[in-house]
Amino acid sequence: MKKLNYLWITLLLVFYGSCKKQNEAIESKTITSTNSNAKIDDEAIYDAMLRTAAIGLLYYQNDVAFRATVNAGVAKQFDGDDNVLMRELGAAYANMPTNFQTSINLHGTGLNCYTDLPHIGEAINGFEYFDDSAYIQIYIPNADIVDLNSTPIICINTDDDEVLPGYYIDASGVLQVIDEVDEEYAETHLVWVVSVNETTGIKFGGEEINFGSYFPAPPTADDMLFRNDYIYFWDKKENWGNGRGEFSYQVTKYLSCSDDPNHHVEFTGINAFRICKNDLNKNFVWEKYFANYEPGFNDVWRGNEFLGIIFYELDKKRTFDIKINFDSPCYGYIITSKQDPYYTARLERTFGSSSSWVTFVLPTQLLGPENRPSNGADFHASSKNY
Numbered sequence: 347m348k349k350l351n352y353l354w355i356t357l358l359l360v361f362y363g364s365c366k367k368q369n370e371a372i373e374s375k376t377i378t379s380t381n382s383n384a385k386i387d388d389e390a391i392y393d394a395m396l397r398t399a400a401i402g403l404l405y406y407q408n409d410v411a412f413r414a415t416v417n418a419g420v421a422k423q424f425d426g427d428d429n430v431l432m433r434e435l436g437a438a439y440a441n442m443p444t445n446f447q448t449s450i451n452l453h454g455t456g457l458n459c460y461t462d463l464p465h466i467g468e469a470i471n472g473f474e475y476f477d478d479s480a481y482i483q484i485y486i487p488n489a490d491i492v493d494l495n496s497t498p499i500i501c502i503n504t505d506d507d508e509v510l511p512g513y514y515i516d517a518s519g520v521l522q523v524i525d526e527v528d529e530e531y532a533e534t535h536l537v538w539v540v541s542v543n544e545t546t547g548i549k550f551g552g553e554e555i556n557f558g559s560y561f562p563a564p565p566t567a568d569d570m571l572f573r574n575d576y577i578y579f580w581d582k583k584e585n586w587g588n589g590r591g592e593f594s595y596q597v598t599k600y601l602s603c604s605d606d607p608n609h610h611v612e613f614t615g616i617n618a619f620r621i622c623k624n625d626l627n628k629n630f631v632w633e634k635y636f637a638n639y640e641p642g643f644n645d646v647w648r649g650n651e652f653l654g655i656i657f658y659e660l661d662k663k664r665t666f667d668i669k670i671n672f673d674s675p676c677y678g679y680i681i682t683s684k685q686d687p688y689y690t691a692r693l694e695r696t697f698g699s700s701s702s703w704v705t706f707v708l709p710t711q712l713l714g715p716e717n718r719p720s721n722g723a724d725f726h727a728s729s730k731n732y
Contacts, residue, residue: 388476389665392542393504398459398469399432399482400502400540402446404515407497412439416538417494420486425545426620427589428489432482436470443467453513453521475542476664483543485589487532496536501527503541503587506661506684510539510587529586539587544662545617565639565732569646570695572637572653572729575705577630581722582621583659583685590620592660593688596679597636598672599645599653617660629726639732646732652694655708657725658687688723695729703728 406412415438419430436442443466450459450466460466472481485503486494501510512524527537582591597613613636621630637647647653654672661684671678672692681687689709708725 389663391473392475392480392663394458394460395465395469395473395480396482396502396504396540396542397454397457398446398450398466400500400513401454401457401459402442402449402466402469403484403500403538403540404453404513404521405445405449407500407515410495413495413498415439416484416486420484420489425543427485427622428487429483429485429543429589431543431546432469432484433471435484442470446470453515475662480542480662481546483541485539485541485587487529487537487539487586487589492532492534492536494536498536498538499524499527501537501539501587503539505663505665506541506585506588508585512537532586541588542662544588544592544660545620565646567731569639569648569732570637570729571635571639571732572647572727573633573635574725574727575631575633576726577632578628578724578726579621579626579630579722582623582626583683583688583722590622592617593619593621594658594660594681596656596681597653598679599637599647599651600672601651637729647695647729649695652692654692655689656681656687657689657723658683659685686721688721689725701731703730 412435415435416430419434420428422430424431439445443463446466446469447461447463450461454461460469469482472479474480486492497514499512499514501512503510509526509528512527514522514524516522524531531537584591595613595615595618599612618634619632636653637645639646652672656670656679658681661682663684664682666684667680667682668687669678669680670687670690691709705726705728708727709721
């Protein structure tokens, strides 16, 4: 049995501002405010909706029954995290819009909240955001250790920052602001983080496979199978105020730009799975084929093909869009992620003749904590000839 030889060439890709909006890639639509008829773009609406929901919630901070409803909703973990959608609470409290309006009129001065009932209703039940819908949630960090029956500090999380502003009403009915609520504070205090849910509206765990018009001939002994076996995470790339990280991927197998543009196989995993702090620093099993040959998956990795890989943590806010090109301008993708991707590369290979699985690690061999790069994970993969 000959030894399988392969050459991996990883090209550094150009990131156009990891945390900046790509104006050339995003055309922001406009929505008219019912307050002033002024045109406000999607990002301003996004932030205003969160402020509206957070200041409105101050009405209920000392309502024991409401807090119990929040706790019951969080305990359901409808998407695997300690959160509850605002629309679920709105369904249980018919007067929530008018009560929110009362709170906003009392405490929202200067905070750029919506004051009209139509917009307040959208903050509760969902609002339009670019070509998608956004749903606001209450997320409780450390829900398993903090006192869920205490008075919550209500934080506004617009940008997944490490430090968030917190609000509460004191015994005299005066709005108080805590400028720096951080992860350590949330470990000993009940915090309600008001943010946009990053999974609702997306087919959780779904996968879209687009074979285009190209279907390969039956494989030969020189064609390669390729799979990921497990991942070793040391960073979930999601700050404490957003909970679990949404691991997602784009994997594209293609010829060069000068070749048949229909030869293009794309694997898209939006919210492939979610990871929490307990998933870090251990082997996270994820056996995923990106080149195989079996019924329903008739594609292998051939010698003249490239494999473009993006593994990243998905965010919702479009200001975090990053444009990545494998072979500009043919194969470019826009991902929404505040952090740099876990792994981004264009791979090419040469053939060997081994029929046994050969394992390797992307992007580097596993390093000790003191030497690990900032990418956040090692991907342990395998390949073999068909």
